[in-house]
Amino acid sequence: MDTPVIDIHNVSKIYNPDTIPVPAVNNVHLHFERGEFTALVGPSGSGKTTLLNIIGGLDAPSEGQVIINGTDITRLSANQLIRFRLHNIGFVFQSYNLIPVLTARENVEFILLLQGVPKARRDKRVHDLMASVGLGDKMDVRPAQLSGGQQQRVAVSRALASKPQFILADEPTANLDSKAATNLLDIMAKLNQEEEMTFIFSTHDARVIERARRVITLEDGRVASDTGAVKV
Amino acid sequence: MLFSIAWRNLWRHRTRSLAIIASVALGVWAGAFIVSLYYGMGNERVRIAIEEEVSHLQIHHPKFREDFEAVWNFKLDRLNDALQRTPGVKAWSLRTTAQGMLANAAGSNGVQINGVNPAAEITTRNFDHFIIAGVFFDPEKKNQVLVGKKLANKMKLAPGAKIVLTFLDAEQNIQSGAFRICGIYETSNAPLDERNVYVGQTELNELLGMQGCGTEAAILMHGENEIAGALAFLQKELPDLEVESWRTISPETDLIMSSLDISSFIIIVIIVLALAFGIINTMLMAVLERTREIGMLMSIGMTKIRLFGMVVLETVLLTMIGCPIGFGFAWTLNEWLSKSGIDLSVIAGNLMKDFGYGAIIYPDLPGFKVSQIVLTVFVTALLASVFPAWKALSLNPVEAIKR
Structure with a gap:
């Protein structure tokens, strides 16, 4: 077995611990390896998004450890976490969350700028990524002029631009029609297979679950079932 | 690109940005005009003191x-x-x-x-x-x-x-x-x-x-x-014998001149304070409207210092547009009025003469005052941007993205 990319030890998250405690994630142990294509599923309130946020360093667990490539991110300061996310994690959000005043190209390029990548390398990376998601002809279009599916593909390109260790996608297909969702999943599956990129989704979408090679079901913040890691 | 984002963010709400630019311009113009009027009145008082009253020097026992x-x-x-x-x-x-x-x-x-x-x-x-x-x-x-x-x-x-x-x-x-x-x-x-x-x-x-x-x-x-x-x-x-200059013989005139700097600075501060509240209000709205976007930026790895810089830059850009417009207008008006003068006899009657001033005031905008107003407005804009910027920094990315 490979060294896990992500190692989650005994992670719990309780909201409002001092007033009315609400447990969201309860004593979760999970390992994710490089190249996984994993879906976190479960009913609303089961803790999928919270767990995804904890893995992404957006939310801190009440207890437990999240070790990513040997770094316990629960011990990092806020600024260290921001830098860690910048270089190691790609995010795809349900509502795309592109910067509306930037073009598709600039949205993808933005993260490379934050990383301090030189212009020539930025241009090539953006061009390659936009081409790989089928938006080579929409580079200079602003998000408002793109369909939902196209916007989400730009968001995927942005997530991939920084060459992260893995991509966390929170309900990425929730706002897409069937065709756009299938198209997006095809692109992500291709990237997973060709670049051995690790994807972790939180989803309700049967289409995503169907394509996932590992499905982790959460119930009341606990892991109810796990089909186990299957690599590319 | 931070500059590019900040610049384009300004034009998301064109009317609102234009309104704040107009208020910056108006504030600068008002400050410059009042200062020029103040200096014009001071100059007029000195001119009258020298030319009509005491001359430059006097000699007495x-x-x-x-x-x-x-x-x-x-x-x-x-x-x-x-x-x-x-x-x-x-x-x-x-x-x-x-x-x-x-x-x-x-x-x-x-x-x-x-x-x-x-x-x-x-x-x-x-x-x-x-x-x-x-x-x-x-x-x-x-x-x-x-x-x-x-x-x-x-x-x-x-x-x-x-x-x-x-x-x-x-x-x-x-x-x-x-x-x-x-x-x-x-x-x-x-x-x-x-x-x-x-x-x-x-x-x-x-x-x-x-x-x-x-x-x-x-x-x-x-x-x-x-x-x-x-x-x-x-x-x-x-x-x-005692030889004295007009400053000694007419100390009230000298006091007017020496208090011009302080009093005009106070006027500028009052104007820019009003301006500051306008800027804070506008920028706060701009930040709160973009809560989800700011949450996303923090999520994908935009550091707090960059986020802070973006909000401050937006404010500075608004100010940098408004300032020259206000000064252009103030300068043009000053050029005209410094030659034609403002006849206050229409509104003040003989009141001006009761205080030793001529009825016609010729506004004067000294160069050092121009730089003082620019600096004050600029520093005010920077300070006014701190609260909205801090508000942006204090957002929790997880909460912000949900909105």
């Missing part, structure tokens, strides 16, 4: 300013000699002054009686231009007196009317003389017009019993820069 009595007189010959040798002197007038009473059938009024040489008064302060009725001393006639408009109105005096001036002579004896009003004058300082009457120096000296003497020399220089040199020269030449 050291004790003269204790009671302004004629007993504190000095020989005029040596003064004429010294003044001819003083560098930078344009003109001078030697006067005799006495404190006394003006009386006619209608009543009496305390006055300062100034014995003057008419020709010298024309060269030092164009006194003949102040005559509004009658003439400026008829060389053919004796015992003439000029009275100010305010006193003339108060005592119902007109050219041709007879009055009696009573005063103490150099020996402290009461003397009086009958004079006929040859003219009514009006300067820009109504209180002084009410207090001062002018008679021929020779006639007054005869009544005072101090021929060839005077109590005051008023000296007009070629420019403000000549004052210091002339002052030093005359102090050395006339060690027994």
Whole structure:
């Protein structure tokens, strides 16, 4: 077995611990390896998004450890976490969350700028990524002029631009029609297979679950079932 | 790209950004205009003090300013000699002054009686231009007196009317003389017009019993820069007399000038404070509207310092657009008004003259004030952006993305 990319030890998250405690994630142990294509599923309130946020360093667990490539991110300061996310994690959000005043190209390029990548390398990376998601002809279009599916593909390109260790996608297909969702999943599956990129989704979408090679079901913040890691 | 994002963010709500740019421009214009008006009034007060009242320098007996009595007189010959040798002197007038009473059938009024040489008064302060009725001393006639408009109105005096001036002579004896009003004058300082009457120096000296003497020399220089040199020269030449500049003789005028910086700065601060609240309000709205976007930026790895910089940059850009517009307008208006002047007599009537100001004010916007206003507005904008920027930083990315 490979060294896990992500190692989650005994992670719990309780909201409002001092007033009315609400447990969201309860004593979760999970390992994710490089190249996984994993879906976190479960009913609303089961803790999928919270767990995804904890893995992404957006939310801190009440207890437990999240070790990513040997770094316990629960011990990092806020600024260290921001830098860690910048270089190691790609995010795809349900509502795309592109910067509306930037073009598709600039949205993808933005993260490379934050990383301090030189212009020539930025241009090539953006061009390659936009081409790989089928938006080579929409580079200079602003998000408002793109369909939902196209916007989400730009968001995927942005997530991939920084060459992260893995991509966390929170309900990425929730706002897409069937065709756009299938198209997006095809692109992500291709990237997973060709670049051995690790994807972790939180989803309700049967289409995503169907394509996932590992499905982790959460119930009341606990892991109810796990089909186990299957690599590319 | 941070600049690009900040710039484009400004135009998400075009009307709102234009409104804040307009308020910055208006604030800058208002600040600059008020400052220019203030300096214009200060300059006008100084001009009047020098050209119509005290001239650049005055010479008196050291004790003269204790009671302004004629007993504190000095020989005029040596003064004429010294003044001819003083560098930078344009003109001078030697006067005799006495404190006394003006009386006619209608009543009496305390006055300062100034014995003057008419020709010298024309060269030092164009006194003949102040005559509004009658003439400026008829060389053919004796015992003439000029009275100010305010006193003339108060005592119902007109050219041709007879009055009696009573005063103490150099020996402290009461003397009086009958004079006929040859003219009514009006300067820009109504209180002084009410207090001062002018008679021929020779006639007054005869009544005072101090021929060839005077109590005051008023000296007009070629420019403000000549004052210091002339002052030093005359102090050395006339060690027994007191030589003073207009700043000492008219301390209230000097106070106005020295308080201009502070008072105009206070005005600027009040204006920019109002501006600051506008900026805070607008930028806060801009930040709160973009909560989800800011959450996303923090999630994908935008550091707090960059986020802070983006909000501050947006504010600075708004200010940098508004500032030149405001200054352009202020400069244009100042260029026009500094030549044409603002006639305040329409709204203030004679009120300006009651305070020693001319009715027409010529705004003046000094260069150092321009940079002071720019700096103040810029610093205010920076400070005003701190709260919205801090508000952006305090957002929790997880919570922000959900909104």
